[in-house]
Every structure is written in structure tokens, then in C-alpha cells.
Amino acid sequence: MSTEPNTESTNFDDEDYPAYTMGRAAEMIGATPGFLRSLDEVKLISPQRSEGGHRRYSRYQLRLAARAREMVDQGTALEAACRIIILEDQLAEALRINSELRAPAELPTTADS
Known part of the structure; x- marks a missing residue:
């Protein structure tokens, strides 16, 4: 019996694991492979x-x-939509980091008890 973790199930649990082919990805989001290529082109x-x-x-x-x-x-232009999405993603990440940095400061200390 192997003691190594099952990397296949671990990889599929990872939201950053590149698991989907272009055809499957396009099908999943209801778009064409060309649309996915255009998202790559606009970064x-x-x-x-x-x-x-x-x-x-x-x-x-x-x-x-x-x-x-x-x-x-x-009706949003592709380039504008992509810029909005990038900014939304950056904001969400900044808020997550801010929350993590504030969390230790919000914990009560033994002197406060």
C-alpha cells in the first residue's frame, strides 16, 4: 500500500490546477474556443x-x-470587461489581505481579560 497522497484528487481540489482542455472549458462557460483565445490575447x-x-x-x-x-x-466591450474583472480581482485580494492583517490585532490579549 502506497503512503503517498493521491495527487490526482488533490490537484482537482486545487482551483488553480489546469484541469480543463480548451474545448471542455468553452463548453462549461457557454463560449467558443475563439472567445477563450481572445481572453488570452487581452491578458x-x-x-x-x-x-x-x-x-x-x-x-x-x-x-x-x-x-x-x-x-x-x-454589451460591454471585451477590453473594458477584462479591465473591470482584473480590478475586481485585485480589490478582492487586497480586502482579503487587509482582513488577514487586521485579524491578529482584533484578538483579545490576556491583559484585556
Whole structure:
């Protein structure tokens, strides 16, 4: 019996693991492979490449792509949609970091008890 962790299930639990082919990714978000290529061109997402050179997408990248498709479908220009998504993502990360940095300061000390 192997004592090594099951990396396959660990990888699929990782939202940054490039698990999806271009065709499957496009199907999942209701877009075309060309739309996904355009997101790469405008630098919203940069899929990893398999050993054969095929694009592979993560769940995180698919969330961004689905948001872009939604905004484009509502009439937002692709470049503007991608810029908005990048800024939203940066803001969410900054808020997460801010929250983490504030958390230790909010814990009561033994002197406060």
C-alpha cells in the first residue's frame, strides 16, 4: 500500500490546477474556443500548456472567463470587461489581505481579560 497522497484528487481540489482542455472549458462557460483565445490575447487569463502545447484552464480561470462572457453578452466591450474583472480581482485580494492583517490585532490579549 502506497503512503503517498493521491495527487490526482488533490490537484482537482486545487482551483488553480489546469484541469480543463480548451474545448471542455468553452463548453462549461457557454463560449467558443475563439472567445477563450481572445481572453488570452487581452491578458485576462493565461492558460498553462500541456506537453503537447494545448491550452489547459483552471477553475479560477474559468470563473474569470465566465464573468467576461457575461459582461460581453450584456454589451460591454471585451477590453473594458477584462479591465473591470482584473480590478475586481485585485480589490478582492487586497480586502482579503487587509482582513488577514487586521485579524491578529482584533484578538483579545490576556491583559484585556
